[in-house]
Amino acid sequence: MLRSRIEPLYERYLRWQVKHIPRHIAVIQDGNRRYAREQGLDSSFGHRLGADTTEHVLDWACELGVRHITLYTFSTENFRRDKRELAELFALFREKFLAILTDKRVHKNHIRVQMIGDRSLLPDDLLETIDAAEKATQHYSEYFINVALAYGGRNEIVHAARSILDEVKRGILDPATINPDTVESHLNRGESIPPVDLIIRTGNDCRTSNFLPWLANGHESAVYFCAPYWPAFRKIDLLRAVRVYDQRMRLKESSGQRG
Template sequence: MRLRSGIEPLYERYLRRQVRHVPRHIAVIQDGNRRYAQKQGVNTSIGHRMGADTTERVLNWAQELGVQQITLYTFSTENFRRDESELEALFTLFKEKFRAILDDERVKKNHIRVRMIGDRSLLPADLLEAIDAAEEATRQYSNYFINVAIAYGGRNEIVHAARSILEKVRQGAIDPDTIDPATVERHLNRGALIPPVDLIIRTGNDYRTSNFLPWLANGHESAVYFCAPYWPAFRKIDLLRAMRVFDQRMRLKERTAG
């Protein structure tokens, strides 16, 4: 353990020197909280809280490394199938984290805007109230962005965008002949104008993107990094390794373009 603690900072610096191209927007599928809890012999709710602690660290690392936007796949539409006690614990945790944003000096100092993406109609009123308060408190900030995907499903997102566009066509606000990819992007995520994803990270040793940001990630051919650690065990080294994958992809583009 002592040897590892001495080597890791050196390896972090080595990895950092290898990353010349920093992704503007990273999307993270935070997988493995429940399996990590089981492995540690603790309650699932504790696993989720450990995962939330990791999220705090990763957000700090991302900002330190120059990442402007990070989108966190926190809770999918499929997750509503989980048992009632787990859902209640998760929603309580989400409320705590959104309410904490109101007094977080890091948010104010670094001008971090917090936004939710997902289907708000599926969430309980008290959680929506906490989300709305955090969004309103950070609305004027634009240095960094944290997008929290809750009650999110990629296909559902596109369906809602299509409905919004069709309604504007019906009202005469949009000419059907002018609809293009940019039109769709303007109507995703309630018009939040989230930029294309440069890099997707998935933890937990599962090799799929799980219907996450299909338009902004898959549609823009983002780099993808799959790794074995469960989300609570995710380290800065893992983040830098993922960024190195993006950097390698960008260098390849430069060579082929030349």
């Protein structure tokens, strides 16, 4: 009872502290399985609770004015999990992408949904649903949700290198003109994704796990590691993360003034 009264006050306090809102937040949603295990439940329960948390976080981010959210939902390394868990995850992903077609929040707020990652690794029925969600929102440009599925940062850069080499071989691209913009344009991702301002990782693991190395590490994004497993992530945790970004931006402003 006391917590339910204090948390809204603390949320307002944190929001009052923040001046700078990141344009693009990338989230490593870690801890679904560990959360379920500690509750004595099957991992599928943790994944479903994690999906519910994702919806809340998207609402909170929209309230704050964060225009781009990238969710590290399923990595290339996750394919090593057992077949039953993979089938459950793919069914959950399909369900959530299907829900986008009729989600009033998506269409009211003009949210564009797109997948980043290696589509060749995903089952056809899931890809069909992803394609449908992308087509249904492709004309929206107010907010962007980028879902990283079958994604790996090194895999993304390898694909970009292959694509560039192919264009050089076909005479489309002059090797002398290759620059960072060339590489960025060939990354295996959706459209209109700006550099990452803030990475959030839950689950008390302090690493970025091969996530968006070009858009995040290459642009020196702020990073916030926190202890709660993803299903237990709260609005307070999001605001604390945004405060870290805000503190960094204030420091940059201060340094600029001194310079």
